[in-house]
Amino acid sequence: TKINKAACVGGGVIGGAWAARFLLAGIDVSMYDPHPEATRIVGEVLANAERAYGMLTMAPLPPRGTLSFAKSIEEAVQDADWIQESVPERLELKRGVLTQIDAAASPSALIGSSTSGLMPTDLQRDMKHPERFFVAHPYNPVYLLPLVELVGGQKTSKETITKAKELAATIGMEGVVIAKEIEAFVGDRLLEALWREALWLIQDDICDTETLDNVIRYSFGMRWAQMGLFETYRIAGGEAGMRHFLAQFGPCLQWPWTKFTDVVDLDDALVDKIGSQSDAQSGAYGIRELERIRDENLV
Numbered sequence: 505t506k507i508n509k510a511a512c513v514g515g516g517v518i519g520g521a522w523a524a525r526f527l528l529a530g531i532d533v534s535m536y537d538p539h540p541e542a543t544r545i546v547g548e549v550l551a552n553a554e555r556a557y558g559m560l561t562m563a564p565l566p567p568r569g570t571l572s573f574a575k576s577i578e579e580a581v582q583d584a585d586w587i588q589e590s591v592p593e594r595l596e597l598k599r600g601v602l603t604q605i606d607a608a609a610s611p612s613a614l615i616g617s618s619t620s621g622l623m624p625t626d627l628q629r630d631m632k633h634p635e636r637f638f639v640a641h642p643y644n645p646v647y648l649l650p651l652v653e654l655v656g657g658q659k660t661s662k663e664t665i666t667k668a669k670e671l672a673a674t675i676g677m678e679g680v681v682i683a684k685e686i687e688a689f690v691g692d693r694l695l696e697a698l699w700r701e702a703l704w705l706i707q708d709d710i711c712d713t714e715t716l717d718n719v720i721r722y723s724f725g726m727r728w729a730q731m732g733l734f735e736t737y738r739i740a741g742g743e744a745g746m747r748h749f750l751a752q753f754g755p756c757l758q759w760p761w762t763k764f765t766d767v768v769d770l771d772d773a774l775v776d777k778i779g780s781q782s783d784a785q786s787g788a789y790g791i792r793e794l795e796r797i798r799d800e801n802l803v
């Protein structure tokens with residue numbers, strides 16, 4: 505089982521990075537994005553990815569696949585066996601694009617959506633062959649981070665998810681199958697909870713953005729990179745393991761430290777505060793420089 509040709513519909517931050525992942529795995533990619541500067545934008549992401557892969561000391565890479573830009577969705581998806589939709593996060597737009605992909609794709613092609621939060625059942629509603637459609641939610645930078653959350657809708661076949669997991673492995677990705685569809689799946693729900701609390705801490709002047717980032721990166725950020733939440737907490741429970749941990753720390757959930765139930769009011773004052781702290785934190789670096797630092801750290 506392998507992908508012979510991939511199609512990327514939408515070539516922004518995420519679509520461009522999907523293209524890079526396919527290309528550097530030796531797979532030809534046909535890209536469709538109507539943005540007038542799509543070629544430059546995708547080219548820059550690809551250059552980032554090539555520099556990052558150049559730093560990896562693993563087995564030699566296969567010869568790079570060929571990238572071509574198509575003039576239409578129909579042209580892009582011809583003969584593709586994995587089609588990845590990464591257009592902006594708007595239900596109606598995605599439905600329209602997916603209907604076009606569905607009509608032009610080979611019946612055996614898999615069609616994945618990069619959506620961060622929309623439900624696959626809603627996205628596949630108007631498709632003629634919805635059984636081969638699924639959410640394939642990646643994390644940025646897609647060419648380095650292995651996770652792809654695989655989520656089926658009511659009309660997605662089990663075979664599609666099984667095949668998607670197998671094919672994802674051939675491009676170095678860890679396809680994690682989410683058992684039931686839910687908005688934002690698993691990863692982004694966890695991140696949103698953390699993000700919401702972080703915004704409170706900044707608003708209430710408990711710390712600034714740089715301090716908050718340091719708290720994460722010098723501690724559980726490193727821990728999370730090698731073990732998840734539950735295995736880490738199991739260790740925290742000592743020899744008695746998870747049950748002991750739950751007995752010890754379970755009760756404090758009754759008087760939560762966090763303000764989770766409220767959402768901060770992102771008014772002008774708070775946006776200004778976060779914006780200027782963030783500028784002070786990394787304003788000396790442009791976005792490409794920050795991406796380079798991120799990629800080097802990840803490698």
Ligand code: NAD
Nearest residue numbers: 514515516517518519537539590591592593618619620644
């Ligand atoms: P983006 O705005 O950077 O890119 C979207 C691209 O889609 C643009 O280049 C635009 O020209 C193109 N586009 C618009 N209409 C199109 C059409 N009809 N056909 C083809 N291309 C079209 O957005 P993004 O951040 O890359 O997000 C894309 C998807 O990926 C969204 O669903 C988003 O939720 C998801 N996602 C984003 C992230 C992230 O960190 N940015 C992470 C995971 C998933």
